[in-house]
Amino acid sequence: xxxxxxxxxxxxxxxxxxxxxxxxxxxxxxxxxxxxxxxxxxxxxxxxxxxxxxxxxxxxxxxxxxxxxxxxxxxxxxxxxxxxxxxxxxxxxxxxxxxxxxxxxxxxxxxxxxxxxxxxxxxxxxxxxxxxxxxxxxxxxxxxxxxxxxxxxxxxxxxxxxxxxxxxxxxxxxxxxxxxxxxxxxxxxxxxxxxxxxxxxxxxxxxxxxxxxxxxxxxxxxxxxxxxxxxxxxxxxxxxxxxxxxxxxxxxxxxxxxxxxxxxxxxxxxxxxxxxxxxxxxxxxxxxxxxxxxxxxxxxxxxxxxxxxxxxxxxxxxxxxxxxxxxxxxxxxxxxxxxxxxxxxxxxxxx
Amino acid sequence: xxxxxxxxxxxxxxxxxxxxxxxxxxxxxxxxxxxxxxxxxxxxxxxxxxxxxxxxxxxxxxxxxxxxxxxxxxxxxxxxxxxxxxxxxxxxxxxxxxxxxxxxxxxxxxxxxxxxxxxxxxxxxxxxxxxxxxxxxxxxxxxxxxxxxxxxxxxxxxxxxxxxxxxxxxxxxxxxxxxxxxxxxxxxxxxxxxxxxxxxxxxxxxxxxxxxxxxxxxxxxxxxxxxxxxxxxxxxxxxxxxxxxxxxxxxxxxxxxxxxxxxxxxxxxxxxxxxxxxxxxxxxxxxxxxxxxxxxxxxxxxxxxxxxxxxxxxxxxxxxxxxxx
Numbered sequence: 001x002x003x004x005x006x007x008x009x010x011x012x013x014x015x016x017x018x019x020x021x022x023x024x025x026x027x028x029x030x031x032x033x034x035x036x037x038x039x040x041x042x043x044x045x046x047x048x049x050x051x052x053x054x055x056x057x058x059x060x061x062x063x064x065x066x067x068x069x070x071x072x073x074x075x076x077x078x079x080x081x082x083x084x085x086x087x088x089x090x091x092x093x094x095x096x097x098x099x100x101x102x103x104x105x106x107x108x109x110x111x112x113x114x115x116x117x118x119x120x121x122x123x124x125x126x127x128x129x130x131x132x133x134x135x136x137x138x139x140x141x142x143x144x145x146x147x148x149x150x151x152x153x154x155x156x157x158x159x160x161x162x163x164x165x166x167x168x169x170x171x172x173x174x175x176x177x178x179x180x181x182x183x184x185x186x187x188x189x190x191x192x193x194x195x196x197x198x199x200x201x202x203x204x205x206x207x208x209x210x211x212x213x214x215x216x217x218x219x220x221x222x223x224x225x226x227x228x229x230x231x232x233x234x235x236x237x238x239x240x241x242x243x244x245x246x247x248x249x250x251x252x253x254x255x256x257x258x259x260x261x262x263x264x265x266x267x268x269x270x271x272x273x274x275x276x277x278x279x280x281x282x283x284x285x286x287x288x289x290x291x292x293x294x295x296x297x298x299x300x301x302x303x304x305x306x307x308x309x310x311x312x313x314x315x316x317x318x319x320x321x322x323x324x325x326x327x328x329x330x331x332x333x334x335x336x337x338x339x340x341x342x343x344x345x346x347x348x349x350x351x
Numbered sequence: 352x353x354x355x356x357x358x359x360x361x362x363x364x365x366x367x368x369x370x371x372x373x374x375x376x377x378x379x380x381x382x383x384x385x386x387x388x389x390x391x392x393x394x395x396x397x398x399x400x401x402x403x404x405x406x407x408x409x410x411x412x413x414x415x416x417x418x419x420x421x422x423x424x425x426x427x428x429x430x431x432x433x434x435x436x437x438x439x440x441x442x443x444x445x446x447x448x449x450x451x452x453x454x455x456x457x458x459x460x461x462x463x464x465x466x467x468x469x470x471x472x473x474x475x476x477x478x479x480x481x482x483x484x485x486x487x488x489x490x491x492x493x494x495x496x497x498x499x500x501x502x503x504x505x506x507x508x509x510x511x512x513x514x515x516x517x518x519x520x521x522x523x524x525x526x527x528x529x530x531x532x533x534x535x536x537x538x539x540x541x542x543x544x545x546x547x548x549x550x551x552x553x554x555x556x557x558x559x560x561x562x563x564x565x566x567x568x569x570x571x572x573x574x575x576x577x578x579x580x581x582x583x584x585x586x587x588x589x590x591x592x593x594x595x596x597x598x599x600x601x602x603x604x605x606x607x608x609x610x611x612x613x614x615x616x617x618x619x620x621x622x623x624x625x626x627x628x629x630x631x632x633x634x635x636x637x638x639x640x641x642x643x644x645x646x647x648x649x650x651x652x653x654x655x656x657x658x659x660x661x662x663x664x665x666x667x668x669x670x671x672x673x674x675x676x
Contacts, residue, residue: 118457127455131447137413138448141420148402171413178408333454334493336516339592340545
């Protein structure tokens with residue numbers, strides 16, 4: 001059942017909206033802001049379900065679902081300014097979208113098209129990292145450059161509990177602290193690195209406590225509470241922006257779905273555990289709060305779902321309408337200008 | 352103009368880059384206070400400040416990864432790794448991130464950065480300090496690999512690498528740092544990345560090499576000339592993108608080619624050179640393309656270095672067999 005170290009974490013972490021929707025001291029966002037965050041989470045979940053379905057239909061390559069982690073991702077991105085940097089992972093579509101990345105490009109990426117990684121001009125969101133953990137240091141370099149240039153942009157990097165076992169986590173945390181870079185490290189501890197449970201991943205009681213060794217603050221937050229995540233990430237962003245350096249945030253959450261469309265969680269985890277986490281659903285608690293405040297009705301929810309479905313369908317249509325990339329395009333995006341050998345290969349394919 | 356060693360030319364190029372482009376920053380282990388293990392960055396921190404020249408923690412992946420982030424954000428970082436044998440912790444960053452961000456983002460994000468790495472043996476260094484694994488880097492799409500062998504090329508190629516819109520692995524032949532001197536301009540100039548340099552023109556045979564091995568190749572060419580052969584020597588100086596046309600033109604002219612490199616022979620870059628030649632001008636060849644290379648061993652420790660490194664004698668022998676074939 002539910003007796004992992006995560007119990008201790010849950011006891012010690014910041015929660016502002018309880019799983020039953022009751023409000024705790026310190027909640028500072030307005031009802032209208034809460035409704036917007038809820039609407040964003042509904043839209044994100046609609047996207048997630050749509051992608052799972054499309055993958056089953058063979059319309060998408062492997063997909064890594066984020067269901068259950070909407071609060072961690074939407075809350076974190078909502079704390080950013082539109083020109084801040086984001087270096088995230090394959091499971092962070094909701095975070096990237098809330099930071100400004102169009103659904104259509106996220107879908108295009110999942111159809112297997114490099115153009116999906118091309119953020120709109122002016123948007124500082126990198127393509128999601130596919131290898132685990134290598135991107136955390138990029139957020140250190142990005143933030144470092146901004147600070148050296150006298151800008152107050154910050155860089156947020158998102159990663160999972162598994163990534164904290166990579167050596168690159170150590171190097172990124174150390175560099176960020178050594179150079180006081182305006183970097184926010186957001187670890188979405190979703191309980192598993194594919195099949196490997198968090199309590200076997202590290203003997204540390206928490207991931208946040210690792211920050212201590214690097215000389216930076218580490219904070220644990222209820223990753224299924226969008227208001228708490230927004231608050232904690234907001235504080236870390238403010239610290240970073242004012243030159244006080246990096247913060248490690250551990251958002252305790254749970255991946256309700258599989259690692260990707262290629263695995264079966266029944267092989268490595270207990271259905272009871274997943275059921276327990278369903279009672280902590282990030283959308284459900286906000287719904288309960290809003291309903292109690294008279295700011296949620298089944299009609300409004302149905303309207304949100306219908307609108308989200310339309311938005312995602314449009315994005316799917318846009319992504320699928322992209323003309324098939326040409327071989328010449330493939331050979332022409334390795335360098336600013338194709339090199340001699342690539343020019344010869346372009347000739348060879350008759351481009 | 353002043354007479355400079357290769358090491359001085361590199362130091363001067365970095366100073367010029369710091370002077371002329373405020374986006375340029377240097378980062379690496381021990382490059383600030385001590386000027387790096389080979390003193391290539393000597394004096395630069397004192398002159399350009401702690402906000403331009405950074406000593407870093409001992410973390411090659413971190414150095415390259417942080418430089419990569421800086422490059423994406425608009426800076427022109429020049430990272431130093433102490434030895435090519437110490438570059439492998441950063442290999443993941445180089446192959447999975449640095450070399451492919453342009454592709455992954457369809458040109459939206461780029462990594463205009465330079466990774467400077469001393470390489471090669473012949474100074475009796477400790478294990479892992481003598482590697483010539485350029486081929487595993489030349490194999491990476493999206494990366495450029497440059498190796499100067501003369502002071503003036505060192506300056507021009509390094510400034511070109513810093514200007515380049517794509518990432519450049521800049522290999523510096525340790526053995527030549529202070530072994531060669533020539534007049535080098537102090538003006539800002541670049542040497543184009545890509546085209547090889549014809550070190551010496553000849554008609555009978557082409558010797559192709561790069562980096563530190565240019566010295567042995569040059570000596571071999573001298574011996575061969577004394578024996579009456581007209582020898583062409585090519586210094587590739589860019590290993591990726593390799594100058595296919597330049598190689599092919601010379602091979603077609605002389606019909607006889609020997610490739611010389613310090614790295615182990617099997618799957619070394621010499622194989623690529625030979626393949627380019629046979630694909631395009633096989634019927635101009637008068638003899639098989641030969642390779643004089645390091646053996647398929649790890650780079651040996653000091654007392655066996657002479658067994659390993661291609662010598663002028665080995666090159667002359669291979670060239671004579673090629674001339675007689």
